[in-house]
Amino acid sequence: MIEVRDLHMHFGGFRAVDGASLTLEQGSITGLIGPNGAGKTSLFNCIAGVLTPTSGQVFFDGEDITGLKPHELFHKGILRTFQIAHEFGSMTCRENLMMVPAGQSGETLWNTWFGRKRIAEEERALRAKADEVLEFLTISHIADLKAGEISGGQKKLLELGRTMMVDAKMVFLDEVGAGVNRTLLYTIGDAIKRLNVERGYTFCMIEHDMEFIKQLCDPVIVMAQGKVMATGSASEIMQNEAVIEAYLGTGVKNKKTEEAQ
Amino acid sequence: MDILNALVAFTNFVVVPATAYGSQLALGALGVTLIYGVLRFSNFAHGETMSFGAMVVVLVTGLFQSWGLSLGALPTALLALPFGILATALLLLLTDRVVYKFYRKVKAVPVMFVIVSTGVMFVMNGLVRMVVGTDDRRFSDGARFVINAREFKAWSGLNEGLALKTTQVITVVVAMITVAALFWFLNKTRTGKSMRAFSDNEDLALLSGINPERVVMITWLLVAALATIAGTLYGLDKSYKPFIFQQLLLPVFAAAIVGGIGNPLGAVAGGFVIAFSEVTLTYAFKKVVTYLGPDSWAPDGLVQLLSTDYKFAVSFAILIIVLLFKPTGLFKGQSI
Numbered sequence: 001m002i003e004v005r006d007l008h009m010h011f012g013g014f015r016a017v018d019g020a021s022l023t024l025e026q027g028s029i030t031g032l033i034g035p036n037g038a039g040k041t042s043l044f045n046c047i048a049g050v051l052t053p054t055s056g057q058v059f060f061d062g063e064d065i066t067g068l069k070p071h072e073l074f075h076k077g078i079l080r081t082f083q084i085a086h087e088f089g090s091m092t093c094r095e096n097l098m099m100v101p102a103g104q105s106g107e108t109l110w111n112t113w114f115g116r117k118r119i120a121e122e123e124r125a126l127r128a129k130a131d132e133v134l135e136f137l138t139i140s141h142i143a144d145l146k147a148g149e150i151s152g153g154q155k156k157l158l159e160l161g162r163t164m165m166v167d168a169k170m171v172f173l174d175e176v177g178a179g180v181n182r183t184l185l186y187t188i189g190d191a192i193k194r195l196n197v198e199r200g201y202t203f204c205m206i207e208h209d210m211e212f213i214k215q216l217c218d219p220v221i222v223m224a225q226g227k228v229m230a231t232g233s234a235s236e237i238m239q240n241e242a243v244i245e246a247y248l249g250t251g252v253k254n255k256k257t258e259e260a261q
Numbered sequence: 262m263d264i265l266n267a268l269v270a271f272t273n274f275v276v277v278p279a280t281a282y283g284s285q286l287a288l289g290a291l292g293v294t295l296i297y298g299v300l301r302f303s304n305f306a307h308g309e310t311m312s313f314g315a316m317v318v319v320l321v322t323g324l325f326q327s328w329g330l331s332l333g334a335l336p337t338a339l340l341a342l343p344f345g346i347l348a349t350a351l352l353l354l355l356t357d358r359v360v361y362k363f364y365r366k367v368k369a370v371p372v373m374f375v376i377v378s379t380g381v382m383f384v385m386n387g388l389v390r391m392v393v394g395t396d397d398r399r400f401s402d403g404a405r406f407v408i409n410a411r412e413f414k415a416w417s418g419l420n421e422g423l424a425l426k427t428t429q430v431i432t433v434v435v436a437m438i439t440v441a442a443l444f445w446f447l448n449k450t451r452t453g454k455s456m457r458a459f460s461d462n463e464d465l466a467l468l469s470g471i472n473p474e475r476v477v478m479i480t481w482l483l484v485a486a487l488a489t490i491a492g493t494l495y496g497l498d499k500s501y502k503p504f505i506f507q508q509l510l511l512p513v514f515a516a517a518i519v520g521g522i523g524n525p526l527g528a529v530a531g532g533f534v535i536a537f538s539e540v541t542l543t544y545a546f547k548k549v550v551t552y553l554g555p556d557s558w559a560p561d562g563l564v565q566l567l568s569t570d571y572k573f574a575v576s577f578a579i580l581i582i583v584l585l586f587k588p589t590g591l592f593k594g595q596s597i
Contacts, residue, residue: 050464070467079468086465088458099458100469104451109479119451162469 001026001202002047002170007056009042009226016042017053018226024170029196029203031217031234033210035247039226040206041083044172048080049073060170075102077169079162081176083206085155089148093139093158096147097130098123100165126165133161137191153180160191163201171195173205177212185209189216210238222247267552269421273410274548279540280533281429281498284436287532288491289509290516291443291525292484298460298523299480300361302374307488308510309385312503313352314489315496316389318345319400326402334404336431338497345493350485356381357481365477382507389503398501401428421548428497439490440529443483447525452479460523508573512539515576519583521590530591539575542566 002024009017017039024030032040045051047058049070058066060076068076088096104122111119134140137157142150147158156176163171173192177185189212195201207213213220214234222230222237224246230237237243289311296304304310321341331337364377407430410422417423447453459466459476467473492506499505516535520527545563567575583590 070464071469071472074468082464086462088461088465090457090461091454095454099454099466099471102469102471108475109452109482123451 001061002204003059004043004047005057005059007043007046007058008054009039009046009051010054015226017046019056020223020226020228022221022228022231024202024204026202027196027200028219029192029205029217031213031220032204032206032223033208033213033220033237033247034223034229038223038247040223041174042226043223044080044174044206048078048172074166077167078172079166079168079170080172081156081159081163081174083174083178085152085159087147087155087158089146091147092144093134093147093150093154094127094130094143096158097133097161097165098126100162101126102166129165133164136164136194137161138187153184156180157184157188157191160188164195164199167199168201170202170204173203173207175206175208177207177209185212192216210234214238263420263552266419266421267549269417269419269423270548270552273421273423275537275540275544277423277425277429279537281432281494282540283533283536284432285491285495285498285532286512286516286536287529288436288439288487288494289513290520290528290532291440292487292491293513293517294520294522294525294528295456295480295484295487297517298525299456299476300365300374301463302371302378303514303522304484305375305378305510306356306382306385307484307513308506309382309389310349310353310484310488311492311495311509312389312506313385313492314345314349314485315492315501315506316393316503317348318342318489318493319398319496319501320393321345322400332403334427336401336403336428336497338400338493339431339435342490342493345489346486349489350482352385353481353485354478357477386503386507393503395503398496400501401497403427421552426498428494432494432498435490435494439487443487443525446483456480511573512536512576515580519579519590521592524590524592527590527592534591535576535579538579539572542575543569543572 004020004022007017007020008015020039020043032043034040042051046053046056049065049068049072052067056066057064060078065073065076065078070080073079088099091099104119104126131140131143134143137160139154139157139161142154147155150158156179160173160176176188176192180188192203192205193216196203205217207217218233219231220234220237221228222240222243229246230240230243232240289307292310293304293307296302296307318338318341321344322336322338325331325337325340330340332340360377360381361374364374369377404427406424407427408423408425410424413423414420447457455466455471455476456479458469458471459473463473466476495505495509512535516531517528518531519534520529520531522528543565545565547560547562547564550564551559
């Protein structure tokens, strides 16, 4: 579905992404892991249009989408969330969700004055959809709170909710679980799984929590020093010596040795 | 002791003029704040934008007057206002296309935009001078007073007169309607919400279904309307002087910043704070004090805190105090 070919992203002399190639299969939930500074977020930013890669190409269903702007990708159904949750702080959570769909008739000045009925109908439908999304994410009770005032974990859920307001095809989640308590993490995990199964979203997620990865992701891609180091199922990855060395650390290795003994 | 006379004198010389002036500043500051909120730079050309809008209104008013078109007791300028807004909108959209768009594309830093807008200011200033020269123009017609000082004295039997100019009433009424319409637009319509979303978080707005170019265009249209109305009201209240708008830029910016730049509600509040401080500090309180105290206390001096020559210093002082103690303004705006 998404194919990245030999992508380079250099900041001056620093090679954040140094020739990464990977494929994200339709309908999969791909985990992207790796130590800090491995180039995961830079890779995300290149695919999501925030950065223009130094070289290399990104394809979406065979179409070259390298260097397209975020809002152009949005119209193709490629969405992302941020490592630090973004929100429209002065609006309510419901309004935040209602902002997402593009091409609403209320966007032109003409309709603002002369198409009020159509706008009202659209808004009703949107409102119902937003409420449904909030329900799905089990955060109906915060619908009328200002998005700037809700907790960090709830903001993460709201970010996920944004992707549900349109028919997304491909969603990039940047550390959706970071700084979120266990219970909420399960809610998020459930939501991701349901979106994947029920609505056919394809996910690619950066994550550090190996338990969370193990539950959700297949395959898992490991990045280190700007390159793809290994690809495989979560359990394969956790057995991989090189990955343990580079990322998972000797803690896992020792545990394994202990278990073996 | 004569409290009533003192009150009338105070109302006549401070409250009424400051309210009218505050409304004009509020409208000007709203334009500045909208540009800051959505386009993220301080538009120094805003004063000249007001000047340009008012100029077109003055010219169209002249044309209408020569045709014998009028609104009776109301000034003809109100009829010419839509044409002024239209011309200003075209000018701003053209400026955006020719100048600002390029800097947005190369993602120029805000200070670059400020310098660019200063350049635009000089161009607009020259444009206005080329079209109408530098002379004063009076263009208000219709009834001059709603309440006449002499009639008021005869009616109330007081020594002090209270005058209420038609232009002052129109200023306040038009400003109220404009502000109400703007707030309705920003809070209730999808377009307005897109603007607020863009102002809240540009990155996220780009990742939603918000078309940035359209948001920018609509912002300029609103700014054109606000600037033209503000400039015209200021000109109606006093007279149209092409040069005065460069001086007006300071109190307008002070109002926007004092209220909390990027926050429309703050711009309105800031406008009145600046106007009332300016007028109160430069008013000679001799009359009021004389009425209030016993006869023997009547002051010899003017009891004026600041000479009117220093009125722009007042906005400067308030600006500095606010920036020192509350950099985000009275209402929470963006910090500068």
